[in-house]
Amino acid sequence: MMQGVLSGGKVIVAGSEAESLVKGHGRKRGRLELEEAAGLLETDKIEIKDEEGKEMSPDEFLKRALAISPEFGLRYIVYNDLKERGYVVQPGGVDFWLYPRGVKPGEKPARYFIRILSESDTISLKELVELLILARNMRKAPIIAVVDEESDITYYEVKDAKFEKREARKEELKIKVKASLFGDRVVLWDADLADTLYRTYFYGNLTKEKRLLLSFLEAAFLMRKGMLEMEVAPQLSTLNSQPFERFIEYASAIETDFRAKYAVYADLMEKGQMVKTGFKFGSHFRVYKAMQLKHSLYLVHVLSEEHVFPLPELSRAVRLAHGVRKRMIFAFAVAEGIRYVDVGRMKL
Structure with missing residues (x-):
């Protein structure tokens, strides 16, 4: 059995025994990290003594390891779990390197690095x-x-969101349609144009009376594209003289995060996505593939770049998206435009 000595926050295995370390342990020859040493000790593959030569039981070693490194507890829980799943794990990277099953370090590079957090921790968008x-x-x-x-x-898993390209858009309307404010939304009265916008371009909600009810986001996007003109209602007459900015100001007074949501909505639409409300799923948007509305692929939630997630909040959003077979994407404005971060549950 290997013999080791706890010294300086590492377990030192000296002499020829250093060569007999089980594969996947001791990235630096003869020096085991605390998690590696604890795993070997609890499986009776090593005996560990303190610097005074006293042999330590597994419990004694774990207590000493916690005194040396307060993060040891979480790290060892994750290390043990990954080893039990058959992975080769080495301390390094952010917290651990993770190799494919059956691969000896040095034969192939690690596939992943692991970042370990407690349920009580937070993580910011910037950290992601x-x-x-x-x-x-x-x-x-x-x-x-x-x-x-x-x-x-x-x-x-965390990755940059990748949106599939949709089929080419149908030719935009050549005329400008007129619409009116209808409370906290917009109504298009012309039945034929309403039907075209709804069935051909998938905008709004068509009533049985053939009126098209548009969200403020849809109306703003159509205004920017030159396809919609808002009638000047009393609510709008005292605002900005430019029709589009006037409407944006009005919508922002009703929805405080309207500008942020519109920036993301417009960006997704310009990227060729079909975007509808995600309210029923607790998000701002659901996003569909191409020109069909059978099943949305993504839930998109708009946040500020400074947003910090309590981990239960992140877990709740990702779990809901996973449960309805969608990807959870967080969108936020940066200097270069809009950035999208995709967070999903991972089965190891």
Whole structure:
């Protein structure tokens, strides 16, 4: 059996025994990280002594490891779980490198790096973006491992959202239709034009009287495209003299986050996506593939770049999207435009 000594926050295995370390352990020859040493100790593959030469039981070693590193508890829970699933795990990267099953480090590069969090932690959008930048630089994929209060682990993948290209848009309307405010939405009265916008372009909700009810977002986008003209109602007459900005100001007074939502809505529409409200799913938008409305692929929620997630909030959004077979995407404005981050549950 291997013999090791706990020293300086590592377990040192000296002499020829250093060569006999089980594959996947001891990235630096003869030096085991605390998680690696604990795993070997609890499976009776190593004996560990302290610097005074006293042999330590597994419980004694775990207590010493926690005193050395307060993060050891969470790290060891995740390390153990991944090892039990048959993966080769090495400390490094952000928290751990994760190799494919059966691969010896050095034979192939790690496929993922693991970021470990507790249920009580938070993570910001900026931190998610930093993980993506790091992953791209290291040519790895990031995984977030969240340990809940019952010590169960949920794994999340994080990636930049990729939208499939849709078929070419049908030719835009050549005429400008007139519409009116209708409370907190917009109504188009012309029955023929209403039917065309609804059935051909998938805008709004068509009533049985052939009136088209548009959301403020849809109306603003059609105005920007030159396809819709708003009648000047008393509510609008005292606002900006430019029709589009006047309408944006009015909508923003009713929906405080309207400008942020419109920026994302317009960006998705310009990218060729079909965008409808995601209210029933607790998100701002549901996004469909191409010119069909059979099943939406994504839920998109608009946030500020400074947003910080309590992890139960992130878990709730991702779980709901997963349950209805959609991807959960968080959208936010950056200097270059709109950025989309896709977070999903991962089965390891």
